[in-house]
Amino acid sequence: MSMNNQGRPSTPNEAGMVAEHKTFTGNKALQIEEPLIFETGRNDVTGVDIDVPLDFKPRLGSHRREAPIDLPGLSEPEAMRHYVRLSQKNYAIDMGLYPLGSCTMKHNPRLNEKMARLPGFADVHPLQPLSTVKGAVELIAQLGRWLLVTTGMASVAMSPKAGAHGELCGMMAIKAALKARGESRSKVLVPESAHGTNPATAALLGYKVVTIPAREDGTVDPASVRELLDDQVAAIMLTNPNTCGLFERDIKEIADAVHEAGAYFYCDGANFNAIVGKAKPGELGVDAMHINLHKTFSTPHGGGGPGAGPVVLSDKLAPFAPVPYVRFEGETAEFIETRAEAKEHGDTPFGRMTAFHGQMGMFIRALSFMLSHGCDGLKQASEDAVLNANYIRVGLADLMSLPFGNRPNMHEVLFDDSFLKDTGVTTLDFAKAMIDEGYHPMTMYFPLVVHGALLIEPTESESLASLDLFIATLRDLVMSAKKGETERFTGAPYHSPRRRLDETAAARKPILKWVRPEPASVEAAE
Amino acid sequence: MRYLPLSDQDRADMLARIGIGSIDDLFADIPEAARLTAPMDLPRRKSELEVERHLSRLAAQNVPASSVPFFIGGGAYKHHVPATVDHLIQRSEFLTSYTPYQPEITQGTLQALFEFQTQIANLTAMDVANASMYDGSTAAAEAVLMAHRVTKRNKAVISGGLHPHYRAVIRTMSELADDTFDILPADPTGAEDILSRIDNETSCVVVQSPSFFGQLIDLKPIAEKAHECGVLLIAVFTEVVSLGLIEPAGTQGADIVVGEGQSLGNPLTFGGPYVGLFATRQKYIRQMPGRLCGETVDADGKRGFVLTLSTREQHIRREKATSNICTNAGLCQLAFTIHMTLLGQTGFEQLAMANHAAAVKLAGMLEGIDGVELLNETFFNEFTLRLKGKDAEAIVDTLADKGIMAGVPVKRIDPVSKDVEDLLVVAATEINTDEDRAAYAAALKEVLA
Known part of the structure; x- marks a missing residue:
């Protein structure tokens, strides 16, 4: 039976074509404006029913809170709507390609979420008697073994809470090892393409940061390292593959030079996802490397955390790993919680990085990811990530500018902004126009070694059709910029929940919390 | 492999398009000696069913808190979390989004952050709060570093009532950053004389209330002495629910307030x-570590939110940054703020009262047992028992065998302090029933008899 279409227009009318169509509410169909909880909530409303016993005598002494907290509550249906509406203002991997270079936005399997919520994992306390958490300790040990096999390193410190925390852990182990040798060195070498966390970490430990310039091809020249090495250099912090998406091909020579000078090699493992199953950092002379479980092993980024940054260590640094750690003795794994226990095994931990045992919830998800992939799937994932990034390079090489030439890259591909020269369009404008096309922009203005950087990392999670559409979209944008259609860029984004936001104003006069408006005074009302 | 969209035909087509014969051509920069030719010595891929079986077997070897009478606290607490919280944080748009560096398409994360910052500032009675840190212990260590920057001094005075792991984290950071510290001995009774340790060379004094031992500490005299000497008071809490009932550090003169927020929203x-x-005074915001979310307007004049004051942060300032931190606690912070929104002031105060009531009842039952001394005159939901002359760790193990999780033996997490072998820190929350308490009291009595 056909539908009754009488009187029903099948094409939008003229009025529907106008660019700006205002609504009474300010909403745009599925895009609903949402006030702050402080503007809609009431202090006497709650979405949780709690029975408060009255048959007891408080033992708070004189410490009772006097002033009201001033926090509104929402009933459950209101809270549900509030956060669902907020969520709809976010871009996410589950919606589309998220090409943030060096951030590795790959698919987050829901199996991992389910596993992390098993009561035997989610509902165990870190200070339960060890006899009641044998499976938890065993899980940490199993993940530890997977990390050691994939990296080819001697030992692993599991507790660091995120990548930067892992860097700190690795550099602390290096400082402790130097101290044990009776040395205190003052400098750390960091390439200019490094993540900002590297120099920040070195500085936190009191080291002077010496920058290594990149050579023409975007990698580090062993000769410039040798030139900077002396008996005051504690370590080099090198990312490999580096943030230009290139493998540091002279890494072995650099490592040897560093070791000859009595210094240590810290490898930033942010980009380990490119080489899992293809090479082992342990065979490249690395002394310490953190692994971002939220990048390589797909624990969710969650809008900015939580991360997890276990650190693998070489033989030389292993004795300095912080407590708690897992000690492997053949097939058995022992959980070492205190310095005193560690000493019984001849270890000399430099201390403790965090309360308890680290990001267990992330360990479960990462192990679930690794078990799912297996040795074959992990290797295939690295290969696909690299293949996808190279496919994008080849698809755009004729239109966008490759600062180091049209040569193979690893899991990410770096462009600079010279293709936008004289178009009146900046890297930022270009990125914002991508938002209108339904894409999260790539990493912009990083690394600092090239002008107006655009760093694209597609990951292994993209299909060929997805890559083709992405390439076609970027090609259309580049052509459009070159044709002088600058409005498409300088005013972008047009279709997002918010247009371009004024970050300068935000920083000049920071408003960091909601403040209850002064009630209008009686005189003013009159 | 179920997570990889490329087919073998796709891969072959793509290699052809790139103009190479083999995938290994793309890995040619790896030194030949370091290239892996054989598969890694690890099992091959597993189906979803197999992975579930493997991990469920491990999970089954643990005893979940909900399955037994449960009284362990010591910096992490078992509370009931409304089902709404876990549902919302698993929405794709929150779970699989990155740090909100592109504010036009991350207003959801940003607005939730702005609301969270306001909640924390109001809870602690401080001017501003950041977008969260890794956890309470690392927040405490960052607070000490911040105090060193503000005061241009480098000696921290650490209370013996501070959680032993927090003390260890601060100590580790201080040792390796070549700062100095003065750590007071473990203080189970809240009687330490910390005022005499504060002098003109001190940068900060770090005090926890309720303390690790559950003691409620009057921060006002410490703040007064600290400010006389140009010293910052860093106030710490590990049980955020206490703020529903106890005077916040902000009104007692604290300069920085840090704490653990796990109790709300997080398992x-x-x-x-x-x-x-992490919260502080307005005048110190530019010395604060961590992310901050601020209000602004967009090109159409509509209110919106952005990450702000990022000139403090490592990705802009590199070696001159206030901290090396790059992430916050993202999803855990979201869980916290959703739970807090559901509670509101009314529910939060009720939750605090229910916790205190649970602890008062339990303390009343346990302190009457022969061989047990309650060391607290005041407490919130956690207190310390002296099991006179007994090894608390052994007692806890025995009770665990009887299916009761009795608390934290102090020696386990503070192996260096003296005279703590017979101390047991016990926590009670709204999850405990009258039956749980009765079972605990009966079992403890039996074990000590």
Whole structure:
């Protein structure tokens, strides 16, 4: 039976074509404006029913809170709507390609979420008697073994809470090892393409940061390292593959030079996802490397955390790993919680990085990811990530500018902004126009070694059709910029929940919390 | 492999398009000696069913808190979390989004952050709060570093009532950053004389209330002495629910307030991930570590939110940054703020009262047992028992065998302090029933008899 279409227009009318169509509410169909909880909530409303016993005598002494907290509550249906509406203002991997270079936005399997919520994992306390958490300790040990096999390193410190925390852990182990040798060195070498966390970490430990310039091809020249090495250099912090998406091909020579000078090699493992199953950092002379479980092993980024940054260590640094750690003795794994226990095994931990045992919830998800992939799937994932990034390079090489030439890259591909020269369009404008096309922009203005950087990392999670559409979209944008259609860029984004936001104003006069408006005074009302 | 969209035909087509014969041509920069030719010595891929079986077997070897009478606290607490919280944080748009560096398409994360910052500032009675830290212990260590920057001094005075792991984290950071510290001995009774340790060379004094031992500490005299000497008072809490009932550090003169927020929204998960809370005075915001979300307007004049004051942060300032931190606690912070929104002031105060009531009842039952001394005159939901002359760790193990999780033996997490072998820190929350308490009291009596 056909539908009754009488009187029903099948094409939008003229009025529907106008660019700006205002609504009474300010909403745009599925895009609903949402006030702050402080503007809609009431202090006497709650979405949780709690029975408060009255048959007891408080033992708070004189410490009772006097002033009201001033926090509104929402009933459950209101809270549900509030956060669902907020969520709809976010871009996410589950919606589309998220090409943030060096951030590795790959698919987050829901199996991992389910596993992390098993009561035997989610509902165990870190200070339960060890006899009641044998499976938890065993899980940490199993993940530890997977990390050691994939990296080819001697030992692993599991507790660091995120990548930067892992860097700190690795550099602390290096400082402790130097101290044990009776040395205190003052400098750390960091390439200019490094993540900002590297120099920040070195500085936190009191080291002077010496920058290594990149050579023409975007990698580090062993000769410039040798030139900077002396008996005051504690370590080099090198990312490999580096943030230009290139493998540091002279890494072995650099490592040897560093070791000859009595210094240590810290490898930033942010980009380990490119080489899992293809090479082992342990065979490249690395002394310490953190692994971002939220990048390589797909624990969710969650809008900015939580991360997890276990650190693998070489033989030389292993004795300095912080407590708690897992000690492997053949097939058995022992959980070492205190310095005193560690000493019984001849270890000399430099201390403790965090309360308890680290990001267990992330360990479960990462192990679930690794078990799912297996040795074959992990290797295939690295290969696909690299293949996808190279496919994008080849698809755009004729239109966008490759600062180091049209040569193979690893899991990410770096462009600079010279293709936008004289178009009146900046890297930022270009990125914002991508938002209108339904894409999260790539990493912009990083690394600092090239002008107006655009760093694209597609990951292994993209299909060929997805890559083709992405390439076609970027090609259309580049052509459009070159044709002088600058409005498409300088005013972008047009279709997002918010247009371009004024970050300068935000920083000049920071408003960091909601403040209850002064009630209008009686005189003013009159 | 179920997570990889490329087919073998796709891969072959793509290699052809790139103009190479083999995938290994793309890995040619790896030194030949370091290239892996054989498969790694690990099992091959597993189906979803197989992975579930493997991990469920491990999970089954643990005893979940909900399955037994449960009284362990010591910096992580078992509370009931409304089902709404876990549903919302699993929405794709929150779970699989990155740090909100592109504010036009991350207003959801940003607005939730702005609301969270306001909640923390109001809870602690401080001017501003950041977007969260890794956890309470690392937030405490960052607070000490911040105090060193503000005061241009480098000596921290650390109370013996501070959680032993927090003390260890601060000590580790101080040792390796070549700063100095003065750590007072463990203080189970809240009687330490910390005022005499504060002098003109001190940068900060770090005090926890309720303390690790559950003591409620009057911060006002410490703030007064600290400010006389140009010293910052860093106030710490590990149980955020206490703020529903106890005078906040902000009105007692604290300069920085840090704490653990796990209690709201977040499961125990064997110690992490949790969420560090960090608040301070307006005048110190440019010395603050961590992310900050601020209000602004967009090109159409509509209110919106952005990450702000990022000139403090490592990705802009590199070696001159206030901290090396790059992430916050993202999803754990979101869980916290959703739970807090559901509670509101009314529910939060009720929750605090229910916790205190649970602890008062339990303390009343346990302190009457022969051989047990309650060391607290005041407490919130956690207190310390002296099991006179007994090894608390052994007692806890025995009770665990009887299916009761009795608390934290102090020696386990503070192996260096003296005279703590017979101390047991016991926590009670709204999850405990009258039956749980009765079972605990009966079992403890039996074990000590």
